[in-house]
Amino acid sequence: MLDGMLLGLETAFTFQNLFFAGLGCFIGTIIGMLPGLGPMSVVAIMIPVSLQIGDPSTTLILLAGVYYGAIFGGSTSSILINAPGEAAVVATAFDGYPMARKGQAGKALTIAAISSFSGGTIGVVLLMLFAPALAGFAILFWSAEYFALMLLGLSAVSAFAGKGKVLKAVMMTLLGLMLATVGESSLFHAPRFTMGVMDLQSGINFVTLAMGLFAVPEAFFLAIDKIRSKKTGKSGAGSSKKSQEISNLRINRKEAKAIVPVIARQSIQGFLIGVMPGTGATIASFLGYAVERNLASPEEREEFGKGSIKGLAAPETANNAASTGSFVPLLTLGIPGSGTTAVLLGAFIALNLQPGPQLLQERPEVFWSIIMSMYFGNIILLVLNLPLVPYIAKLLSIPRTFLIPFVLFFAMAGAYIGQNNATELLLLLGFGVVAIILRFAEYPLPPLLIGFVLGQMFEDNLGRAMRNANGIEFVWERPMTLTLILSAVVFILFPLLRDWLVNKRKKI
Amino acid sequence: MFNLNRAVALVMLAFSSGYGYLAINYHLLPFEKFLAVQPNTLPIGLAIAGVICSVFILIQRQAADASAEGDGTVNRPDAEYLRNPQNFNWSQGIGLLLLATVYALSLRVLGFLFCTSTFLILGGILLGERRYTLLIPIAITASVLVWYLVHEVLTIFLRPWPSWIY
Numbered sequence: 001m002l003d004g005m006l007l008g009l010e011t012a013f014t015f016q017n018l019f020f021a022g023l024g025c026f027i028g029t030i031i032g033m034l035p036g037l038g039p040m041s042v043v044a045i046m047i048p049v050s051l052q053i054g055d056p057s058t059t060l061i062l063l064a065g066v067y068y069g070a071i072f073g074g075s076t077s078s079i080l081i082n083a084p085g086e087a088a089v090v091a092t093a094f095d096g097y098p099m100a101r102k103g104q105a106g107k108a109l110t111i112a113a114i115s116s117f118s119g120g121t122i123g124v125v126l127l128m129l130f131a132p133a134l135a136g137f138a139i140l141f142w143s144a145e146y147f148a149l150m151l152l153g154l155s156a157v158s159a160f161a162g163k164g165k166v167l168k169a170v171m172m173t174l175l176g177l178m179l180a181t182v183g184e185s186s187l188f189h190a191p192r193f194t195m196g197v198m199d200l201q202s203g204i205n206f207v208t209l210a211m212g213l214f215a216v217p218e219a220f221f222l223a224i225d226k227i228r229s230k231k232t233g234k235s236g237a238g239s240s241k242k243s244q245e246i247s248n249l250r251i252n253r254k255e256a257k258a259i260v261p262v263i264a265r266q267s268i269q270g271f272l273i274g275v276m277p278g279t280g281a282t283i284a285s286f287l288g289y290a291v292e293r294n295l296a297s298p299e300e301r302e303e304f305g306k307g308s309i310k311g312l313a314a315p316e317t318a319n320n321a322a323s324t325g326s327f328v329p330l331l332t333l334g335i336p337g338s339g340t341t342a343v344l345l346g347a348f349i350a351l352n353l354q355p356g357p358q359l360l361q362e363r364p365e366v367f368w369s370i371i372m373s374m375y376f377g378n379i380i381l382l383v384l385n386l387p388l389v390p391y392i393a394k395l396l397s398i399p400r401t402f403l404i405p406f407v408l409f410f411a412m413a414g415a416y417i418g419q420n421n422a423t424e425l426l427l428l429l430g431f432g433v434v435a436i437i438l439r440f441a442e443y444p445l446p447p448l449l450i451g452f453v454l455g456q457m458f459e460d461n462l463g464r465a466m467r468n469a470n471g472i473e474f475v476w477e478r479p480m481t482l483t484l485i486l487s488a489v490v491f492i493l494f495p496l497l498r499d500w501l502v503n504k505r506k507k508i
Numbered sequence: 509m510f511n512l513n514r515a516v517a518l519v520m521l522a523f524s525s526g527y528g529y530l531a532i533n534y535h536l537l538p539f540e541k542f543l544a545v546q547p548n549t550l551p552i553g554l555a556i557a558g559v560i561c562s563v564f565i566l567i568q569r570q571a572a573d574a575s576a577e578g579d580g581t582v583n584r585p586d587a588e589y590l591r592n593p594q595n596f597n598w599s600q601g602i603g604l605l606l607l608a609t610v611y612a613l614s615l616r617v618l619g620f621l622f623c624t625s626t627f628l629i630l631g632g633i634l635l636g637e638r639r640y641t642l643l644i645p646i647a648i649t650a651s652v653l654v655w656y657l658v659h660e661v662l663t664i665f666l667r668p669w670p671s672w673i674y
Contacts, residue, residue: 400635
């Protein structure tokens, strides 16, 4: 392995490859900030350009840089304007955006960058050490286990429900699951619940729903907020003191101490979730958030959703570790573990490379240079982006008369680009109005999106498992399925039990 | 007491019932009737769960109202603040949503560049911006930059001009 690492290091550590890794990170960060252009789209767009380079290692290094850059870029729009353009960065907005609203945008972006770097780097170490062994673990998962894993992901909704709001969170999850059944599913090739609208045949677009649920209400609340408009006036948030605070990226010792265990736990958990094909960064980030909220002390738990640094570090670490984990099935089995790795598989094939067990034997320099380039991609991303954080954070100092129309415009552009369909925009605004009403009625919106994101996978895997077992016997016939389902039940009951105990103690 | 929470729960109940009605009446193909899992299996389950859940919310509202303070619900401004309609500048918010609707309807017809520039300029004016010499160039530059990045660099088609020109 050491020989392989040295070979990879030698290949990756040339001026040309370092340059392309940096270029990839930069391009990925800039394009990834646009809502609607997640890592998968950015990598897909960059493939034809990168193939012009010719050298397979350099091409893949550029694409790895683009991949990591796009993930970080997506987090930036989530944190600054509450516009998560990709499912994996939705959980980042839960605490990242409240931090930005408190004037800690610089700190939030720094924590995101460091957590991403740590999650990605620890993920690469785990990838190097355990890739072949984990490949075997990944194929142990059948539809029944995936269904149970989705259920576990859905049970994370309890983490987003405050006191007395569990039912509302469950209702929102159900609504998300219902919306996910609109259109054709991969299991049943007939449209459902489309009401004859042709544009709904392929289902509701994730970006349309995410922007409608988060960015549109945000623009609306910013516009109607009398206090803020008086405070900021036409000159925005921009007093020099406030501006300095926004761009301040310092993390103190206490904060660093608080996020280190979160990063350590979520790197491993996120990586293991990412290894399983089809699950990936989205579930990893939601579960990471839920786990850390449950592990936090009661005082810290109160901070979750209001700008907790742990709540920001957890999903950011987990989604990056999971993104790295998704390379395990790709490199060792030739099975893409996520949408982005499926696109990368296309790049491998275009380069005449066949990922799988033979890759390590036949082209070790490519295998190890990809792994090493992930290291470099992460380091370059951190080096490149940390100095940019104060400037990126200052976007929030833009006067509200400019900022609000731009937030709304970026949300709509995210839904429109690539679809060229005005129906998407009307749907987005419709979802936006519903989300505004739900926010006034104090219904938590994240469970709706979680239900929607996991809905299709949930139904597909349930359907396959039921077909295989000709019923629901798979629940008790497969020990791993049963364990995961029981974990999901515990996951939902644990916060309920904890709240009940706290209330009981208060009464005493 | 009938409040917004209950109204939303009632809408959820109606939505779940309507969804359930469509699911039950879903036209199954002859061979699908004998499958272990059918296209309407999960939807029927979701509809039943939705009805039960919304009924519980309708019943439980009083208790939940009492414990509404200081919860960990994410992504919403302060609960007390939201409950007072006088805190808000409704005309700007609703005006912005109407402007966005007009933008959505006219984007394909009038093209990206004109529509986006106009939306950004009118949006700014609606929110109180009066520095036209700053607003207009920024709006036009931003529209052109985004169009150039998407259409020319990323080669994703985005109609720049009105449909009768290009």
